Amino acid sequence: MAGKPKLHYTCGRGKMESIRWLLAAAGVEFEEQFIETNEHLEKLRNGGSLLFQQVPLVEIDGMKMVQTRAILNYIAGKYNLYGKDLKERAWIDMYVEGTTDLMGMIMQLPLQSAEMREKNLALIIERAKTRYFPVYEKALKDHGHDYLVGNKFSWADIQLLEAILMVEECKPDILSAFPQLQAFKGRISNIPTIKKFLQPGSQRKPPADDKYIANRGKCCLTSVRFHFPQLLLKYL
């Protein structure tokens, strides 16, 4: 009865990208409907599809799910990527929230002035090197397993890879002091579903840059702005 999940969002990464990663890693095929104009967004709103008038929206299992975190939690739970019990889930949640914070900082860069962007980029690199990556490096070193939690592939691993690749786009040698993470990156990238997602032609989206935003026109920037204000508040 339920077909493939259907993702409604702009044609860029934004808040939908982590959802694309998770579905892809779980081997779940999905469709995408890109919101290219304000009219399209208004139509979704007026149609009552958006619980809080915002995207991402994912149609899945008869539900019109909104709120990135809710969607990710559901997919992780459904496809057994959320640990085996409450405590494993707690660890996965903590690790995921850390990488979400880091990626959130990167997502805002295209929206900032050149001067702010440079300053924040330096902050992101510093945070990655001193606050975030050391945590995952240590976790992997301490238990010696292939995966972050419970010796089993989980959402935490997928999101860590996503974050590593995103930071590498800012600074290619960011993992130079993190041998465990280098090995982790190699391992996880080779998981068949993820390997497929990393290949050109997959549904993975390119990073947003000036040219991308300019070419896509006002709509992308508007849509990216209207649900990012909350993110901006998080780093005070």
Place this chain on the structure above:
Amino acid sequence: MSGKPRLHYVNARGRMEPIRWLLAAAGVEFEEAFLETKDDLKKLQTNGDLLFQQVPMVEIDGMKMVQTRAILSYIAGKYNLYGKDLKERALIDMYVEGLADLNELITSNFFQPADKKEEHLATVMDKATTRYFPVYEKVRGHGQDFLVGNKLSRADVQLLEIILLVEESKPDILAKFPLLQSFKAKTSNIPNIKKFLQPGSQRKLPIQEKDIPRLMQIFH
């Protein structure tokens, strides 16, 4: 082996308040260790107690948990306030995330420049009455006492918390939401919650302007 949960934060609502609410609603007694100075925070950081160098941190069941969402999910799961299955959890998550967004909008008001505060607050109140409250009013229209699965969940606890928060800025905010008014009354009367709403509980007061410099100094 593990005693009461122990909360590490400043003596203010901030990001710890939803956690206090949820523990209280679950009838769980907890202790609090307040950060009073920057050194208090530094000590936790150098001790390696804070996974990402940040608070909130909650010592619970042998873990030093950080990240508000992770902590709330764990407490909700442990005390059966998270629905009975994946789909109920999905609904609860959607409702809770919407409330978290509204909460961020409200608390962000403190960080607005003085000349922009009033305008910002008006925008926030507008969002509350046009984007958020209508959703929960509509859900209440289904006639059950609770938002999801006819059972108390974290969504109900958080909705009450946010209603009361918004009312502090605009006491008549529920004027057009009769079902939320009755929700507020009913939920406030649940014994654990009623207790938490009484003076002398661990519920924190609204932040005062004069406190902001001191609090900012701890974190920056």
